[in-house]
Amino acid sequence: MNIKQTIMEIREAKWFSHLTTTIIVIYSSMLGIKTMIDMDSTSIFVFHVLDYFITIYFLVEILIKMSAEKSLKDFFKDRWNVFDFVIVVVTLIPLENSTMAAVARLFRIFRVLRLITSRPELKKIIDMLIGAIPSIVDIVLLMFIIFYIYAIIGNFLFASAPSGLWKDFLIAMLTLFQILTFENWSEIMYEAMEIHSWAWVFFVSFVIIAGFIFFNLFVAVIIGEMEKLSKKEEHEEEEKNFNLILSEIRELREEVRELKER
Helix, strand or coil, X not given: CCHHHHHHHHHHCHHHHHHHHHHHHHHHHHHHHHCCCCCCHHHHHHHHHHHHHHHHHHHXXXXXXXXXXXXXXXXXXXXHHHHHHHHHHHHHCCCCCCCCHHHHHHHHHHHHHHHHHHCHHHXXXXXXXXXXXXXXXXXXXXXXXXXXXXXXXXXXXXXXXXXCCCCCHHXXXXXXXXXXXXXXXXXXXXXHHCCCHHHHHHHHHHHHHHXXXXXXXXXXXXXXXXXXXXXXXXXXXXXXXXXHHHHHHHHHHHHHHHHHHC
């Protein structure tokens, strides 16, 4: 077994993925603990040592992934590899002893995002969400239109409300967003009903349209994207098996031809 094959096996090994995940979780815990305790000189030293160790590990990990590819071009074809590469390179920039030290510490936090790329299941979820963006944008646009209409109507009907929640268009939009989160929306409705007794129609219809229908639309889009991703994976698996069968058939043909020649 040559070095290239060894590196490829390390990259594909589950223990390597689990090790990366464990280190990222430990580092994330360190960042949280750091905010809860008073850092003395010993704690600061330990934190710096662990920080340097994690930096070296991430550097070695990215080098292993790059070396396992046939070429660097193949490595950068995968957007997740580019994502990992950018995070590692950014955290290697020596800014700790400069005026940009605060920025350097902020960059360290982004290492936690490596947890996404270290877990294939998380990458699938992110890919699913990215694939659903066009449909989500359409739903958000339609929701904005509904908000716009209801904000104009709310301002026209309830501008005299003592709370001032409907005094202009922008505040009415914020009020509708509060209603959408179901935060004290009934109190807003009862205040409006003191102006117009039938105001409950306005609020109930908005909650049904924006709160229930649009929420279910978001869920439907995500479920649809999950099904697409699942079908794509099944198709890729079938294609892989089909290519494997074809290669075995070619090998059998070659063996039969050699036997005939003999």
